[in-house]
Structure formats: structure tokens, C-alpha cells
Amino acid sequence: MLALERRAAAGLAAIFSTRMLGLFMVLPVLALYAHDLPGATPLLVGLAIGAYGLTQALFQIPLGLLSDRIGRKPVIYGGLVLFLVGSLVAALADSIQWVIIGRALQGSGAIAAAIIALTADLTRDEVRTKGMAAIGISVALSFAAALVLGPPLTGLIGISGLFWLTALLALGGMLLLAAVVPDPEQSKVHRDAQPVLDQLAGVVRDPTLIRLDLAIFMLHLTMVSLFVVLPLSLREAGLPVTEHWMLYLPAVLVAILAMVPFIVLAERGGRVRSVLIGSVAVLALSMLGFYLFNQTLWLVGVLLAVVFTIFNLLEAVLPSLVSKAAPAGTKGTAMGVFSSSQFVGAFLGGLLGGLAHEQFGGEAVYLVGMLTALLWLRLVWTLPIPENLSRHVIALGTSGATLDVSSLERRLLEIPGVKEAVIALDEGVAYLKVDSRQTDWARLQTFSAANA
Template sequence: MFRYLTKEQKRTLNVISFVEFSRMLGIFLVIPVIAIFAEKFTSSGYLIGIAVASYEISMAIFQIPMGKLSDKIGRRNAIIIGLIPYIIGNILSFYGNTITILIVSRFIAGSGAISSPAIAWAQETVETEKKSLSMSYVGASIGLAFLMGTSFSPEISALLGIRSVFLISAVVGLISLFTAFIPRIYNVNLTTSSVELKRPVMGIRVFVIALISFLVSVSAFIFFYLLQIYSVQSYGLSGYSFILFLPVIVGGGIAVIFTEKFRNKGTTMSKEISFSIMGTGLAVLSLIAFFDLSPWEISLLLIPFFTGYSFYELLMIPFLSRIIRNKDYGLGMGIFYSFQFLGSATGALIGGEIIGSHSNSSIIQISIAVCLLTVVISFLLSTRFTSQSLH
């Protein structure tokens, strides 16, 4: 399907995709083990939650400013500026030896919020009718980063130590920085269609989708937070690696297949989002079994979560590209990503609160209740406000 892109468009999208892949790979290498690493410096569930959340809080704060900055100075310039604190923050995390340094360094890394400029740049590279295609192009690289980072992070940590993931993240960030200089700026002359003119400056669906992203991120991060804590405590780092690898690969593969199937059939986005959220909800229920089942059984039960979450990630950005006006990409994507990372931070803080305030016997039940509440609300919002086709 990418044959409809010109050579210049593919060249620019390849660079954008590599920049996003490299940065997201660094992020997903850290997420599965950051709570375990924080435990080395403190036994406080609250401080661990803050350490996990600090990156997401920073990303939430700087998404909109970076999006607006990219509207003024250009997408590539904003990306280059954003990669610098990301690299510095990961280097500080690698050398840090206190929980305070970890919290501060993660906040610094998160301030390089380049998701909004990167997506906006990808959109400006193609004509209006090819926007979903460009998002699929970039989204595939993000999905690959998610699969690779999440599945290999525990294994790398077991072999080289958890600190190594921060150094690797800094290195891939540096590679991205140099890669961003490669393409000449290629923007198509976007014409304003009648459909484009009818779109509000920032329609209600953008904010509803952002709220859904917030809620899904809350439940997903609580899930990730507790998964790594209890898997490592029960089975060690190698056991955690075993538990995570199969569902990430299988769930991601299923998500890719279903994404293409739904896209080809032209089904509405509300059904696609609902499918994703229901998959997430099914996986959250598997937390009940953590103390009773073997690592192999837990791994199988995690497949619904990673299927639903991957499906959601693959579909959301292309959908947004159809409802945000061309001139509002920077701000619109900034709003979306701010809500998303704020949700991740909230999930991490809730996870830390649960662990810090409750006994083991109630932690799983409370976590499930919180996750299911966010899933139900997200489901209701998606069926009410997002009934638009991807086509």
C-alpha cells in the first residue's frame, strides 16, 4: 500500500520513522524495569511511583509547548531540540545512585517531548488523502519499538544489568539526533478541502479521544507497574523475561493482523477502540491469577492485554489524523500526547500508592477495580463520541 507514496515522501517518512523508532525503543526498554530499578534505592512505594511517573509527567507538561514550538520553528528543529534533554536525562539515570537523581533525570529525559512534532512532520509530508497512510508508516515503527523494547528489556537487564537500558536509550537517542539532519525538508502544498473547512479548530472528538487515551494509559501503567514488581519478586528477572516475551510477540502480531483486516473493511473507529479497550480489560482480570499460576500460564493470560493495547496504539494516531485540521497538527497532537502521558503518570502514582498503602492480599483486587473502572468509562466514551470511519 506504500507504493502510492513518492520517493521523496518515503525518504522523509523513513527518517521520521527511524527517529520515532529509536526514541520509542529507548522508552519501552525502560518501562518494563524502571520500578525494579527504583527499588534498589528505596523501599517506599510512593517514591517508586514518583520515579516511574516523573518521565510521564514531564512528557505531559512539554507536549503542548513542543507542539506549538514546532509550529513556529519547524518540525525538524523542534525534534532536534527535544532529543538533547532525552539523551542527557538517560545518561544521568545511568550514572545516578539515589532515588532523587533517578526522579530528576527521568524528568529531564521526558522534557524532550518530540511526539507531537514528529507526527505533525509526517502529516505535512503527504497530501491530505494520504495522511492515514503516513500514520501507518510511522505507526509501524512505533509498534516494532514497543514489541522489541518490551520483550527484550528484561533479558537485557538480566544479562547486562538494569542500568544498561538507560545507556542504550541514550545511544539510540544520539543516533536519532544525527538521523534527524538527513532529509531535506519536504512538505507538500496542502490544499484546504471542503471537509477540512468544516472541521472545527479543535473539535470535541479530539478532547474525547485524548481523555480516552488518558484512561487507557492509567490502566495500562498500573498493569505494567504491578506486573514487573510481582513477577520479579516471585520469579526473578529471568522469569519476568519469560513471562513477558510470548504475550508481547503474539499479542502484537495479532494486533497487526486485525488492524489491517479492520482497515480494509472500513469499520468505524468506535468499534475498533472498543475492541482494544475490551482486550485491555480482559488482561487486567488475569492479575487475579498471579499468585496461583505458573509463569507459563501467566504468560498466556497476558496475551489479551498486549493484543488490545497494541491494537489501540496502532489505530489511534491514524484516526486522529482524520479529525485534526492540517494547520492544527502540532497543537492537536500535543493535546493528545499530554493526556496520554498524564495518564501514564497517574497510573504509576496510583500503583505506588497501592503498593505503599495496602497489604499483598488486597493489592491485586484494588488494582483490578481501578483498571476496570477506567476501561468501562473509556468504552462508554468511545461508543458515544468516536463513530467515524478511518476511511
């Protein structure tokens, strides 16, 4: 990557991760403090925990499309302002209803698609994957950091102080956007990085993509529902809230190390189905374990390490499967729907967790996670595993006026190893899905150079 590309990727990853850190930091503590607010019920507390997911899901794709019209940075600034306002509303809240409104406002600043599109604007085709990877890694680290930092920080500054801190993180994101992230020379649609409106219908009808969307939906439903009651269980087991990090930190560190061999097994060993089925089955058993042993701290620590391992593993494997399953030139749209499904799952995790807590007691919430995982197991069992094809983008350098699209696609498909080819006239590129083991790279490179 060029120096400008590294600067852009680092700045945008920092903006993305600080925003997610603000959203996630309250996850391990909100259930403990929200019950003391006027008007609080278990259902409303669950809604406060998951409310950000609904607005995030509703606005993510529309704001991404809006960034095509008015520019990336205005949309990102606007999203950070909404996140800032939501944080302030939650910090000043004197009732559970105002916390819910604040969390919903936080989620409405849904800037993920705009940030990814700006990353695509500021990086060349051949290094774009590195820029996207930096964002993905930063989000994973922010989730881990949030679980560890949330409890002790709340002990120092309180839950309202935590929301004030998230407001400061929003301001920090704006400063990073102004001072670090360059302005793109031009913004254009990048079909492999952002949603495209006319592709949505095809993506939401694809049976494999639907199952992968349901998979991430169920993963986040299970994870958020867990945090509706887990902090309460830890407190009842005798662990002060300021010491919850002592359980989360080793579980997070073990999970980061433990997931690696399973990712290798899935991606390089060709055992994707086995890894998925095993992960979901173990997740169901872990939720049952929380139901049975939530008052035994050392067992809860072990179960947390297992659940975090599965969460991190599937957060890596499922997007990879979406990338492989999406037709050439539709990865951005497929990932946009996939991400929206994730946030709907987070919202329903909070809602259903709160409802189960209110109607049947706290331990029933663990059974919600177990039943979700069992339903998910049936889905995974029949999931078609996409062919292991990689994506490749070549710059055509030929104007749309002189380009014979059908002829060019046919010639690309004649190259050994090229399985799919889509010409994007407005971008001046061809999106390919290729079998790297069979591809005649020299011929493909010659082809690209001949059209430059």
C-alpha cells in the same frame, strides 16, 4: 512515495522509534531495581516509572508550536539533547530522586509533534498518510521490542547500563537527523498533522473527542500501573529477571496476530462499539486475573497475551476514531491533545500504582487497573461512534488575495459525498471530510485542477 519522501519517512520513523525504545526499555525492569536505590519507596518507584509521561504531556504541544517558529530540526535536536541528558542523569543516579529527575528530563524532550510536522513538510499531501503510518508502525514495534529486550539487556549491563544505552540511542537519533533526513524547502503549518493554537479551545470542548482522550488516558494509566508490580510478581513466582523475556516474547507475538481480526471487525465490519466494549470488559477481567493468579506463570503469560492484544488493538482503533471525530482541518490539534492525554495517563499510572503499592500492597495495584477499566466501561458504553468519513486534502493553487473562501467552501460542499470543507489560506489547500462511497471523485478532481 518519491525516493526523497521514503528516505525522510524512514529516517524520522527511526528517530521516533529509537527514542521510544529508550523510554520503554526500562518499563519491564525498573520496578525490580529501583527498590534497591537509597530513599526508594513504592510510591517513588511508581513515580520514577511514570515521570516521563508528565513532562512529555506538558511539552509536546508547546515544542510542536515552537517548531513552527524556529524550525523543525532545531527543536528535534534540542529534544534529543534533553533525552540524552535525562538518560545520563538516570545512569549516574545514586538515589531514587535522581532517577525520577532523569526520567522527567527524558520526557521533556517531547519531539513527537515536531517530527510529525517535519514529516508533513517533506511529503506531498497525497502520500502523507504513508509517512505517518511508518511512524505509527515503528512506535508499535519499538514497544514490543522494548519489553523483550529490556530484561536480558539489564541482566548483561545492569539498569544503569540500560540508561547509558538510551543515551547512545539519543546520539544515534541526532546522527540520523543530520545524515538521513533532508532539510525541508519550507516549513508551514499542516492542520491535519500538527497542533494549531487557535484550534485548541474547540478541540478540548468537543464531547466526543473528550471521551476518546479519556479512553487513551485510561488505557495508558492501566498499562503503566501494571508494570509497577508485574515484574515483582514474576520474580516472586520464581522467574529470574533475565528470563522475563521468555514470557513477554510469546505474549507480544500472539498479541500482534490476535489483534488483526478485531481491527477488521471494527473498521470494516462496522462493529466499533462492540469491539470497544468487549475490549474494555476483558481488560477489567484480565486485571482481576492478575490479582488472583499472579503467582501462576502460565496463567500470567495468557493474561499478558490478552492485555497486549487489547493494548495494540486500542492503540490502532482509538486514533482512527479521533481522526474521524475531529472536524475538517483540526486533526493535528485533536491528535496532539489525544497524545498528551496518553502521557498524562502514563504518569498517573505510575503515581497511583506506586501509591497503591505503598498503602495496600503490590496486589492492590492490579485492582487499580481493574477499577480504571470499569470506569472506562461506563464511558465507552455511551461513546458516540463518529461517522465513517475519510479525510482528503486538495491543493487549491490560488492565492489568498483572490480566493473567495465562503464561495469555494459552498461549491465544495455541493459535490456529492463531501460532508465538511475548510479552506486554509496560509497553506493553499482545502481540508475535506468525505463519504468515500458517495463522493464524485471525478468532479472533485476537476474542481481541484480548475483552481491549480
